[in-house]
Amino acid sequence: DQQVKQNSPSLSVQEGRISILNCDYTNSMFDYFLWYKKYPAEGPTFLISISSIKDKNEDGRFTVFLNKSAKHLSLHIVPSQPGDSAVYFCAASSYSGNTPLVFGKGTRLSVIA
């Protein structure tokens, strides 16, 4: 049973436009959510996180939105740059749990110049 779902395997966006990557989760115990970016042949890099007490967290061009009632989060990248082309993984866990992050299957973002 997939607890974290990224239903879009890939996304193409033009440079300068907004990229929106989506993630859904099923486990209502999850209260900490993260996004990782991964280039080929490298380990995942932590990008941004959000805890369930917030509905938005912003860091530069990256904003994560959390809709707890819908069990949905999204990552917005504005403006998108060619260097943002990578695979983005959504991950979730519970502060009160002793198990680490559960990852989604990833979305490959291609930013076209």
Added chain:
Amino acid sequence: DTEVTQTPKHLVMGMTNKKSLKCEQHMGHRAMYWYKQKAKKPPELMFVYSYEKLSINESVPSRFSPECPNSSLLNLHLHALQPEDSALYLCASSQEGGNRVGGNTIYFGEGSWLTVV
């Protein structure tokens, strides 16, 4: 500084070889992890060490043997691997361990590419 360093970056080994992957972090993190990642898949958890003790083993075959010599180091000993074990092996760490592993940001190393021939 959120650096996790892994060596070697690339490793080719035969099915009868014994080799080790090494990982180091100097952030004072209390939990360290081994993940395996295949192409187009998310990282798959193998082991978690919390306060230098093995706390999670995700039913990993015994041909993979983890070791945590101290709070900064984590090794993965490899023996009698199969070609299907070829993958990117990722070491990671997080600030908290024990029953506070959840709710932690996990920081990954660059990975060790393993090819079993």
